Amino acid sequence: MDDTSSNSAEQTFSDASSPDLSGVRVALIGAGNMGGPVGRAMLAAGVDPANLHVANSSRASSERAAEELGATAASRQEAIQEADVVVLGVKPYQILDLVAELGHDLPKDAVVLSLAAGITLSRIQDALPAGAAVVRAMPNTPISVGEGAVGLMRGDAVDDERHQLVHDLLSRAGVVVDITEDQVHAFIAAAGSLAGFAFAIIEAMTEEAVRQGLKRDLADSLVQQTMRGAATMLLESGMHPAVAKAGVCSPGGTTAEGYAAFEREGVRAGLAATMAAAAARSRELTDS
Ligand SMILES: NC(=O)c1ccc[n+]([C@@H]2O[C@H](COP(=O)([O-])OP(=O)(O)OC[C@H]3O[C@@H](n4cnc5c(N)ncnc54)[C@H](OP(=O)(O)O)[C@@H]3O)[C@@H](O)[C@H]2O)c1
Structure with a gap:
């Protein structure tokens, strides 16, 4: 369609x-x-x-x-x-x-x-x-x-x-x-189950922050506040996320290097597959 x-x-x-x-x-x-x-x-x-x-x-x-x-x-x-x-x-x-x-x-x-x-x-x-x-x-x-x-x-x-x-x-x-009702499966991927995926993403990032040497309570508050702040920035400005991302990727800098690893490691594709799996399961579980 x-x-x-x-x-x-x-x-x-x-x-x-x-x-x-x-x-x-x-x-x-x-x-x-x-x-x-x-x-x-x-x-x-x-x-x-x-x-x-x-x-x-x-x-x-x-x-x-x-x-x-x-x-x-x-x-x-x-x-x-x-x-x-x-x-x-x-x-x-x-x-x-x-x-x-x-x-x-x-x-x-x-x-x-x-x-x-x-x-x-x-x-x-x-x-x-x-x-x-x-x-x-x-x-x-x-x-x-x-x-x-x-x-x-x-x-x-x-x-x-x-x-x-x-x-x-x-x-x-x-x-x-x-x-x-046709949209509910996509809604589950983008909101219902996404809450669970967001917790998992935050947990994974917090673990890495601890591995990089931060105390756990500091890692918790930095990751959670940054995720909330990033979402609030987008919500309040209406900025496209790709534009906001470009704004923090200085040439040759830390974010650009980290972002290259994000793509190389398949994080984007993994997130897409995660959401697609939730939507597909929702379709399977829905009676008709
Ligand atoms: N959890 C989610 O993230 C989520 C997200 C979207 C939609 N939902 C939907 O929300 C609904 C509830 O899920 P849930 O996770 O909240 O389940 P839940 O925590 O197990 O809650 C079910 C509730 O139903 C009550 N209950 C059971 N039998 C009853 C009866 N015969 N009469 C009156 N109350 C009865 C239970 O009371 P007792 O404790 O006394 O047994 C309990 O309070 C489900 O249909 C689910 O699809 C859940």
Whole structure:
């Protein structure tokens, strides 16, 4: 396909204003590694803790998760009663059974927000009563510090108002973009799994800094601050990364010499293969 417009994830919904979300009722079913940060982002966006109902697999687990988040524990049925948004943060293999169980008790206008990787909108919609509003979200773990990325895939029954509500609820997670289900595999390569690759790259660079003689805590802070600073420079200036790179490669200098090794050792090709493998695995794992 050579229609490049279909490859751009567009931020079509506004994130400039800060609407009052204190009255929005959210059911968070599954507040684990990903559901927890999603709940935290919603609280940061202004959801009242009394209106964020957390239901895990047992009462004790729900209470623990609710206390950690500063939200309210509930049973699954209590949580979804009168919910405006029902976040499904359970494992992908559990989600269709859960949806089938909850489906008929969902409030008519509620939006179901699925975090499950690889489970398509049509599978979730088919397990719910006809006309149910479903949005798929693909977040990454840096949303836990408000610096993540979330790709949203909008189901047919989601009107603009409810889609804007989902954007507003996630506005403190980081960058929130609308993508198609075809784009989610590339999104996983460029954001979802990329968080893991970034940790691995930072770890590898830190180890080499230690091997070059720096103390570990100094190596940690230099590598992490430099990676953050480089990303912030690009984000704030809009500069192309190749231009920024050329700006630090003085003729005959250290960076030019290091960069030659970067290409000679196949780092670029290795990174491309890493991302391509993640995207390919995402395609394999997605049902149809
Ligand atoms: N982790 C990531 O980086 C990532 C990235 C993108 C998308 N996702 C998606 O996020 C979803 C959750 O993954 P995760 O890594 O957060 O898993 P997780 O840490 O294992 O969390 C799963 C949560 O679901 C709860 N749960 C299990 N069965 C339940 C039930 N019957 N009713 C209510 N709650 C139940 C668990 O509660 P208990 O602790 O009480 O069992 C736990 O809080 C998955 O669908 C995954 O595809 C994850």
